[in-house]
Amino acid sequence: MSVTTQHTTPTELMVYRVVFALLIINKAGGLIYTRTFAPGLQKLDSNDYLILAGTFHGIHAISRSINPAPPVPPAPGNRRPPTTGIESMESSHFRLTCFQSPTGVKFLLFTSPEQPNTDVIVRRCYEVYGDFVMKNPFYSLEMPVRVEKFDRALGAYLARP
């Protein structure tokens, strides 16, 4: 019995721990990249993706400005540190992790709730973006990302064989 549990537990975990999708939103709220990584997901059409990105961008901006906690007095000579806005949202079937770069690009990572270390994963996606998109001379800023090596590197990191 113990043997079977040892065999089934890792496979069950493999099934539940999934990265579903990655969206990248530029600083103006436009969707510049979308990709799904797991098979059998519910399909969204491209218009829905754009609406999702724009809506999230707005809500994120609101969440940055409504901050019930009393403001921490900044160190003399420093500006008050900005609030980060939404960092993660959880529901029964998925978790949304949001990472905003210092330049305002947002990375939205949709995973299953069981997936650990989503903040590490989304930062790694940011690194890959920095390497293969920002260092590519043929990419123009704020435009949709169509970069072959970025796709390949993300696939190697996130897609399960």
Add this chain to the structure above:
Amino acid sequence: MPAPTTATATATTNNNPPTPLDFKESDTIPLPPPKPFQPSLRHPASRKSIYDRALSRPPSSTSLPAFAHLFNTLITYHHAKSASVSEIEGRLNRAGYPIGIKMLDLLLYRQGGKAVRPTRLLDLLQFVHGVLWRGLFGRAADALEQSTSKREEYMIVDNEPVVNTYISIPKEMSQLNCAAFVAGIIEGVCDASGFGTEGVSAHWGEGDEMWPGKTIFLLRFQEKVVEREEGIKAAGG
């Protein structure tokens, strides 16, 4: 200071302070006096720049992202100035050419007293394949081949060129290979060592699943170089 007679004549007229009347007649505006030269080169804390270092010192490795940033700027500049893919490649090639001419001397100097300039075609190709590649990228190139159809053509293969690490070519210009810069370096080395080329170009090695970025550098030597090489061979050299 070379001073031909005509130059002295103009120099003496320039030395005289021109009268305001002269400007009206000649319709020119006097240039402001040149500013004293102020070097913009920043020195590290030890007050030693790269030019103060001994040439024979083994090269320290450079950060790849720093290189990528410079190379990125180079490509963006030439891309904005050129109308076609072949023009970008030509411009990148010319940017690499002077580096190649200097690399030949530098690498031979660093090899120490026993090093000699490659005088035979095969020596030169092995120099490019091994010494030049190690000097530039820290590893040898992946293959060295001779064309089966043309005797003056040779190929050097790099499975994953370092300069292309972060570069993805958009579909509308899929023929472009930014390793044309490296091809220019090779051309400079060949020309500087006395093996004139008809041009060195970089091409994508297509249909390789394992190495999608495989690049073939095609070296086309001049006819007289090949003839000279065969002459030496016939004389038993």
